[in-house]
Amino acid sequence: MTETTAPTTIGLHHLSLTVTDLEHSLEWYKRVFRAEQVDYTFHHLHRESTGYGILLVLPESGLVIGLHTNTGNQHEGFLEARTGLDHVSFQVGRRADLAAWMSWLDELGIEHTPIRDEKEPFVYSTVVFRDPDNIQLEFVAVG
Numbered sequence: 001m002t003e004t005t006a007p008t009t010i011g012l013h014h015l016s017l018t019v020t021d022l023e024h025s026l027e028w029y030k031r032v033f034r035a036e037q038v039d040y041t042f043h044h045l046h047r048e049s050t051g052y053g054i055l056l057v058l059p060e061s062g063l064v065i066g067l068h069t070n071t072g073n074q075h076e077g078f079l080e081a082r083t084g085l086d087h088v089s090f091q092v093g094r095r096a097d098l099a100a101w102m103s104w105l106d107e108l109g110i111e112h113t114p115i116r117d118e119k120e121p122f123v124y125s126t127v128v129f130r131d132p133d134n135i136q137l138e139f140v141a142v143g
Helices: 022-033 095-108
Strands: 014-018 036-043 051-057 064-070 088-091 116-118 124-130 136-142
Touching: 014 051, 022 036, 022 051, 022 064, 022 095, 095 124, 095 136
Parallel strands: 014 064, 088 136
Antiparallel strands: 036 051, 051 064, 116 124, 124 136
């Protein structure tokens, strides 16, 4: 059997989150990330009758965040102990950027952790906070 090289990726294009209150989450994500809403609503592929999503773009990175509403959503809060998503981490340039994000979150009245510095499995620092559905989000500076 010959060994082949695995294909590569060049980055993260988008992430999609199902939320309980689409309008509230749209406003929250636009405010926190200064995201721009795309003038386009899309239905779930092969499940068109169950809901739809709206896209936001983070201007600095080009990362796309899809926020979805779904008829099967029973409005329970997010819990990372369930199978699926654990958390989402947004990389920043350096540790000092974490302090700037903490100030911004403070200005918006969003609770967050202090900067936490770690050395294992590599050197990094994080600030953790949660969205309106309790989805854990973090900013991370590596190095």
